Amino acid sequence: MKIADGIHWVGSGCAGLSAEGDCHVYLIEGRDALALVDCGKAKDPALILKNVREDGLDPARIRYCFLTHSHFDHAGGCESLRGMGVSIVGSPIADDILRAGARDYYRLDPEDPQLRPWCETPLSRVDVPVAHGQTFDLGGMKVQAFLTPGHSPDSVSFVLTRQSDGTRHAFTGDAVFYRGMISVLAPPFSDLIGFREGLSPLAGLDIQGLFPGHLMWVLKGGQRHIDIAREAFAHGQMPVQKPFS
Numbered sequence: 001m002k003i004a005d006g007i008h009w010v011g012s013g014c015a016g017l018s019a020e021g022d023c024h025v026y027l028i029e030g031r032d033a034l035a036l037v038d039c040g041k042a043k044d045p046a047l048i049l050k051n052v053r054e055d056g057l058d059p060a061r062i063r064y065c066f067l068t069h070s071h072f073d074h075a076g077g078c079e080s081l082r083g084m085g086v087s088i089v090g091s092p093i094a095d096d097i098l099r100a101g102a103r104d105y106y107r108l109d110p111e112d113p114q115l116r117p118w119c120e121t122p123l124s125r126v127d128v129p130v131a132h133g134q135t136f137d138l139g140g141m142k143v144q145a146f147l148t149p150g151h152s153p154d155s156v157s158f159v160l161t162r163q164s165d166g167t168r169h170a171f172t173g174d175a176v177f178y179r180g181m182i183s184v185l186a187p188p189f190s191d192l193i194g195f196r197e198g199l200s201p202l203a204g205l206d207i208q209g210l211f212p213g214h215l216m217w218v219l220k221g222g223q224r225h226i227d228i229a230r231e232a233f234a235h236g237q238m239p240v241q242k243p244f245s
């Protein structure tokens with residue numbers, strides 16, 4: 001579903017767009033290439049690719065999957081996409097986690113039903129480990145990676161600059177949500193101390209669209225939502241926690 005010029009919403013479990021448990025999955029449409037942002041929980045991203053086709057776009061043009069972090073609901077389809085020739089772009093830490101598997105990396109108990117989805121995510125890897133500030137040109141759509149740890153050590157936010165009108169749009173994964181909500185998981189997943197500094201690269205960017213991994217996305221005024229969380233931390237307060245979903 002096209003939701004803005006050059007931005008499509010192609011996956012979401014809660015919205016019924018793709019498999020149950022999938023995070024929001026977006027597609028950036030550049031002149032030269034397409035790029036997914038995250039790939040959901042499902043090992044087989046067929047439903048996501050079907051949505052790409054229904055928007056009149058050819059999945060064979062997908063060059064990158066910009067991975068906001070390696071949590072199971074965002075990264076389950078990585079290995080299938082790699083089999084299609086898609087390069088996974090993400091944090092070097094995500095590379096470590098995907099190679100080791102969350103069970104071994106975080107030392108999780110696979111017998112715990114709550115942790116089973118984490119333990120069952122297929123092993124994979126990051127093809128392009130990003131440096132902070134690294135840019136990618138999709139043709140008229142420039143994407144810049146910012147390391148924004150806190151929710152997870154491997155969280156990356158991708159900021160899209162649409163060159164036709166100069167507007168900026170942020171894909172934040174689980175780093176920050178609508179109304180400045182954040183998602184803090186128990187250690188070892190989240191690092192609360194790191195959160196405040198982790199959001200600082202997103203200051204002052206005049207972000208319009210804010211496209212997180214869950215809950216609502218917004219088309220305009222996204223910077224205000226990011227700043228609500230930043231200002232809470234700056235004043236020694238906890239931002240509001242995102243409800244579990």
Ligand SMILES: [Fe+2]
Nearest residue numbers: 069071151174
């Ligand atoms: Fe997450």
